[in-house]
Amino acid sequence: MHEMTIAAELLEQVLDVARSNEAVRVESVDVECGEQRQIVMEALQMAWTAVTEDTVAEGALLNLSERPMAACCRDCGLRFRPAIDDYRCSRCGLADVDIVEGHDIILQSIVCHQADEPTD
Amino acid sequence: MKVKVVQSVLNANDAVARDNRRCMDEAGVLGLNLMSSPGSGKTTLLEKTIPALAADGGSAVLVGDLQTTRDAERLGGVTAEVLQINTGRGCHLSATQVADGLRELELGGMAFLFIENVGNLVCPASFDLGEHRKVVLLSVTEGDDKVAKYPTMFQPADVILLTKVDLLGVVDFSVDRVKDDLATLNGRAPFIELSSKTGQGMGVWLDWIRTQRR
Numbered sequence: 001m002h003e004m005t006i007a008a009e010l011l012e013q014v015l016d017v018a019r020s021n022e023a024v025r026v027e028s029v030d031v032e033c034g035e036q037r038q039i040v041m042e043a044l045q046m047a048w049t050a051v052t053e054d055t056v057a058e059g060a061l062l063n064l065s066e067r068p069m070a071a072c073c074r075d076c077g078l079r080f081r082p083a084i085d086d087y088r089c090s091r092c093g094l095a096d097v098d099i100v101e102g103h104d105i106i107l108q109s110i111v112c113h114q115a116d117e118p119t120d
Numbered sequence: 121m122k123v124k125v126v127q128s129v130l131n132a133n134d135a136v137a138r139d140n141r142r143c144m145d146e147a148g149v150l151g152l153n154l155m156s157s158p159g160s161g162k163t164t165l166l167e168k169t170i171p172a173l174a175a176d177g178g179s180a181v182l183v184g185d186l187q188t189t190r191d192a193e194r195l196g197g198v199t200a201e202v203l204q205i206n207t208g209r210g211c212h213l214s215a216t217q218v219a220d221g222l223r224e225l226e227l228g229g230m231a232f233l234f235i236e237n238v239g240n241l242v243c244p245a246s247f248d249l250g251e252h253r254k255v256v257l258l259s260v261t262e263g264d265d266k267v268a269k270y271p272t273m274f275q276p277a278d279v280i281l282l283t284k285v286d287l288l289g290v291v292d293f294s295v296d297r298v299k300d301d302l303a304t305l306n307g308r309a310p311f312i313e314l315s316s317k318t319g320q321g322m323g324v325w326l327d328w329i330r331t332q333r334r
Binding site: 002005013017037086087088096099105106107108 | 121122125127211212214243246247302306
């Protein structure tokens, strides 16, 4: 259940952004999950609900999207999209790659409200 | 208002991991992160590995478990520099836990830091601890389908150890099946068949560690 760790790290960043924008409520959070991280979306949603309790992000909608992996073959340099269970290069056949995309979890944006801003 | 951020959620962990790596580099220590299922033989392997490396330099150990100090007590028999990290409900070690551990260990004169991660074939793969190399163990008693079932653990491994090979005659386990699965995931990492009990393959493993330090 490493989704709990990820939810806690995400909340820290969301609260930082909310504080620097003097927000009193966070409405939604957009996050892009790299395919290689194998995040269980339902587990992350559940963890998000738990960690945001009693914060300005309580009730904030967590919008999750998945970013596909991209790999670069260390042997021939071909950039390709591997499957989660098959990293063989489609040109040279070797499974010796650097993952160049889809290994990170990115907080893309948040929607938040300041005290004097209408919330609807 | 919409605020664009575009920032890695694991920024904080990764920044601490970079500091850990720098700390080990400055101490001249090779950091190895051992990951596997519970019961694959990580602690037993370290009990045999650390004395065998004594001529190459000292070894320190950080060992993660949800509860108990049993592994640290066992490893205290082979090194004075061992620290148990209890993660409570945490299913993996984090870079911050390793940083806290590094502050307590005396790395002066050490050549190796073994980080024995919490036994788990899923979560530890997602967190950089600052190690130089990822060591993944698979024991023959776990079954020969684990590489295919847990690709995210085996794909980034720098070396893969098949442990408890002395039991190959008494369990149904196909080494070829594991090799075939690894060929689709990770053709880079050496695959070492070993037994901490009989010593089979230990020389290859020790030589691999020495090579990484150079």
